[in-house]
Amino acid sequence: MNLIENLNWRHAVKAYNPNKKVSQENIDKIVEAARLAPSSSGLQPFQVLVVTNQDIKEKLVEGALNPECMRDCSHVIVFAAWDKYTEERIDTVYDFTTDERGLPRGRFSSYTDKLKELYLNQSADENFAHIARQTYIALGLALAQAAELKVDTTPAEGFSNTVVDKVLDLDKLGLKSVSLMYVGYADDENNWMASMKKVRTPKEDFIIEYK
Numbered sequence: 361m362n363l364i365e366n367l368n369w370r371h372a373v374k375a376y377n378p379n380k381k382v383s384q385e386n387i388d389k390i391v392e393a394a395r396l397a398p399s400s401s402g403l404q405p406f407q408v409l410v411v412t413n414q415d416i417k418e419k420l421v422e423g424a425l426n427p428e429c430m431r432d433c434s435h436v437i438v439f440a441a442w443d444k445y446t447e448e449r450i451d452t453v454y455d456f457t458t459d460e461r462g463l464p465r466g467r468f469s470s471y472t473d474k475l476k477e478l479y480l481n482q483s484a485d486e487n488f489a490h491i492a493r494q495t496y497i498a499l500g501l502a503l504a505q506a507a508e509l510k511v512d513t514t515p516a517e518g519f520s521n522t523v524v525d526k527v528l529d530l531d532k533l534g535l536k537s538v539s540l541m542y543v544g545y546a547d548d549e550n551n552w553m554a555s556m557k558k559v560r561t562p563k564e565d566f567i568i569e570y571k
Contacts, residue, residue: 363504368558370507372514373542375550378432382543386509387435390543393505394439397498401475403453405445405491406498407535409438409528416527423523426542429514434544437502438524439495440535444487445479488536495538502541514542 387410394408411417412435424430442449450472458467479487499515506513517539524530524537546554560566 363508366507367504369510370503370513371553371556371558373512373544373546373551374426374429374514374553375547376429376432376434376512376542376544377547380434380545382434382511382545386506386511387543389509390502390505390511391437394437394498394502397501399494399497400490401471402457403445403450403475404494405442405449406495406538407440407533408498409440411436411438411528419527420519420524423520423527424516425518426514426516429516429542430519430540432544432547433514433542435542437541437543438528438537439499439539439541440528440530440533440537441488441491441495443531443534443536444484445475445482445491447476447480450475450479492536492538499539499541506543512544512546516540516542 391408391410395404399405411420417430417436420436421427421430430436454468454472455465458465479490482490503513503515519537519540521537524540525535528537530536548554
């Protein structure tokens with residue numbers, strides 16, 4: 361199947377089979393798709409946390425608007441953004457980049473100086489808003505990779521960031537949760553969304569062309 365067919369197949373699953381788990385091989389592929397996602401200036405200002413521990417999932421349930429999905433899915437993938445840009449974080453990314461490419465450190469200093477001037481003079485809220493947007497690109501690619509593997513998913517913003525951040529001690533990592541992705545296999549008897557037609561805005565209303 362091609363990408364478009366896979367995207368037509370996928371939907372936001374509303375009930376998961378708690379007895380059917382996703383293989384580590386497939387989870388690795390889904391997370392790798394997120395890792396390879398593009399990000400502004402190549403900074404990748406976020407991390408992906410993969411939760412399989414049932415006790416931790418039960419603690420996360422307290423903050424979920426769809427608690428049964430949280431409880432019954434195979435894995436919960438958390439997309440967590442840096443709480444802010446810092447000079448050290450920017451330098452660390454670009455030092456790693458130059459090292460990997462066999463270039464001298466500081467090769468891109470004129471560019472990173474501009475990034476620092478821009479981001480370090482912004483408020484923490486402005487920083488986080490920009491960083492959080494980067495995570496959605498990774499989420500989209502992870503959803504697409506899961507669809508290719510015929511693994512069911514549910515992207516979720518309906519949760520308490522406070523609960524997730526506290527349970528996973530994200531503040532100690534300098535991170536804040538942005539979105540979740542439930543991963544698993546649908547409970548066919550209770551997944552009411554599966555029988556419904558996939559509906560999206562018609563092409564003629566969705567696309568504006570300038571020729």
